[in-house]
Amino acid sequence: MDKIFTRLFLTQLSKTEINLLQSYRCATMTSKEVWRPKVLVTNKETPEKGVNILRQKCDVIFPENVPATRDEIMKLVPGVDGIMWVGHYALNGEVLDAGAxxxxxxxxxxxxxxxxxxxxxxxxxxxLGYTPTVLNEAVADEAVGLMIAAGRRFHEGLLKIENGKWQGGPQWMLGRD
Known part of the structure; x- marks a missing residue:
């Protein structure tokens, strides 16, 4: 059952798997209740598009403050089924112990x-899930942009404009092709 929840949290489940999970967890619930995993997202500023995917199948909770302190996050960990850890606070055995x-x-x-x-x-x-390649395209775009900016002397030109030292002329501030 834990593997099914892990797939739910990190990907999506089939209807059969959802029904199996709900029947397993609902054995002690009344007939009117439907079990939904409780997921802690540790930052309210997490992109809404991703949070809405979680909300389709999970009850999502957030810390009150932005940014939340680690202590505030740790108080919300007991009783959750999953955590989307957004931020760079230590993610260690203390978190796992608190969630057990x-x-x-x-x-x-x-x-x-x-x-x-x-x-x-x-x-x-x-x-443990993470997104190892999530920034690849953005980093590549930034690198190309920085190379163009350096070759065309963008920063140097901006400083000249800001300081009132723009001179003009066909060869002045000429970049490289």
Whole structure:
């Protein structure tokens, strides 16, 4: 069942898997209740498009403050089924302990993992999602833009304009082709 929840949190489930998950968790619930995983998203400024995907199948909660303190986040961890860790506070065994026994999966919204105790997640065989290639295109675009700006002397020209030192002329501030 934990594997099914992990797939729900990190991807999407088929209708059969959703029904199986709900029947498993609803055994102790009244007939009018429907179980939905409770997911903590640690920053209210998380893009709405992604949060809405979670809301389709999960009850989503947020810390009150933006940015939330780690203490505020930690107070919300007990009782959640999943966490979307947005930010760079330490993500370690303390978080996993606070989430036990209900916490099933944690996912970050980052390419970097320097704030995550990956060894602890591996030691516990605990599902951890992240987005290793999410910034590839943006970084490539930025690199090309910086090369063009350097070759055409954009920054130097902007400083000349701002300081009233624009001279003009066919060769002045000529960049490179």
């Amino acid at each position: 026994p209900t916490l099933k999966a944690v996912s970050t919204m980052s390419a970097g993992m320097d704030y995550v105790d990956v060894a602890e997640f591996k030691r516990r065989n605990f599902p």
